[in-house]
Amino acid sequence: MQTSNTLGFMQSVATLSLMLSLSFAYLINPMEDSLFFSALDSFSNGLYNSNVINELNTSVVAGILMGLFLGTTNILLSSSKKVYNYVSVAIASFFVLIFFGYVFGVDWIPYEPLQQLFFWVFIGLPVSTGMVGIWQDKVGNQVISAFLILAMPLGLSGNTNDQIYPILGFVFSYMLYLELSYGHVRYSRLARVMSYSKEYEDVLVWFLTTLMVTLAFTMILTSLAFLFHDLLGNILPYSFSNSIEYNTIYGQALSVLVFFMLWAVVQILFSRGYLARQVED
């Protein structure tokens, strides 16, 4: 019972992190700049000959809530395969009928509210997909959701150090989502094997504690990797450290890679027993 509570807690926190990471993603990259929504806008423009998306409400919160609603409904409906199939067919038919209604010029269908709902469904798509991944232990859904969180808000305008706090918030919640959702898949499978025993509960607690500690250390190490760029700037010849290339994000990227390369070398040199055997008979 205790083990299932911990597993439930992991799922809840993973869902929360999923919603948070999507919120931060849209906070960092405004929807107007999003390549995905620009493409959707162009597509709907071509289809309906009117600028549909620009007239709609682009509330991210509403989209996330819509995703939460759809994800929950999906999970609840999945408990019965028959009901799930019927509802899926009904929803698909509903949208096809609306589309045909539009093509044949049926006036009484409220197109605008439906388009609004549909748009929010798109915004909340990573949440609804991710929720299925978290609550039904589907790694494929988790991967798709993680990809959508990164790809959907992505624009070409870029972002700078001014947005460092939302970026850090995004990175933290995104990592938490990835780790807890995937961790739940693995640990819940083992919990079933271990019949939710008390000893296993200990392993779960260790995982959660270690995750929090390692995430904190990860943030510290990320900062160190960033600071390493400045350190490298001091060590390297002036002409190199003062070059345009070095002082852009390209230079920073290379510094980060050099930092982790050095980390790997140090680890290989100083820990001979690293991941080695040495298990006593």
Added chain:
Amino acid sequence: MWTRKAIVYVGLGIILVLFAPFINNLQLFLLGTTILAFVAVHSLVNTRPIDVKITRSFNDDQVFENSSVSIDLVVQNKGRAIGFLEIYDNLPSEVKVQSGLNHSVIRLRTNETVVNQYLLDCRLRGQFRLGNPRLRIYNPSFLFYYESEIESKSSLVVLPQIEEIEGVDLSTDFPKMYQGAMPIRRIGTSGEFYGIREYFPGDDFKNINWRVFGRTRKLMVNQFEREDISDIMIILDAREITGTGTILRNPLNYSCKAAASLVNFFLRTRNRVGLITYGESVNVISPDTGERHLFKVLTALAEVKAKGSLGLHTVLGDLRNFTPRSPVMVISTLENDKTSATALREITARGFKLTFIAPDTLDYDRDSRIISPTVYFTASASLDNKITEARSLGARAMRWNPDSVLSTSLAEVIR
């Protein structure tokens, strides 16, 4: 060892760090750096060498078929604390876990000892080796793992199941010098009633049957059977063909069960029993008595494997020194044994009192579609012929359905 997740993380991290500058995206760049940092930090968590000792103990290292044995797997941590330790106890396929688990995931603190207990269902006789327990150490986020085997092999002997046999009368015409418990239908001093006769002067008064005297007014005395130690030899067919069928239901397993039951019965009644097995080679256990001898025979029966194709005639040489006119029991189907007719004739010609038991699994094999109906009819007819042939030589022969009680089937032929 790196897991697939770790490889994906490192790949994704590098791609993000290298791709982010192209779109001037600090968010992706930081995410890539964080992912790389996460892997770097995790390479230090739960990946250092461990020092674990595992010992396995049984509540009984000799158990009987269809019984269970409790196993204690003691895991002792002598090194650093381990957050995630997966232990898998390597069991042979012939045994099944009845309760508990042979697979566990635990957290071990320094100097902590954990006992994992589970119950094994031993459904099949044999000598089994329980392999080395396997260990797997994961770091908490499943990025790195290490697998190892700890030297802790144990052997478990599952003795064939013994069925209680009552009142099997295998009289011998050649009793040994010392009295035993095998009734030989001769007048003696055991408690078993033999008959009555007229009283002669000198007869013991306590043997007078007063009830008969009251009825007939004649003095009659009770006579009792004499009981003697008898040498009994059991010949077991362990040729490859006896292994036909399923792992649990095959003629060899049933033969071993029958042999174990008979040996137990004869030894319990203070007789001397020997065992000859033939198949790949001929193995002889000379007749002897006692509890120790019983376990010697049972262990030999547990180790018998269906191998080779030696015929019944190969045991004739070993029977040469066996007590003449003693009971010899052959447990075999004699299938595909061209020497069987000659061998049976030779055994009876030497005056041994032959009993032939043929464990019949043909019905089961046909119903389970292990053999075709044609093969069933051929094999069944062949077995009937062998039994008729043995009976014609004066042997007591029976086709034993292993689902029926052995002593009941034996009683039918030893009437």
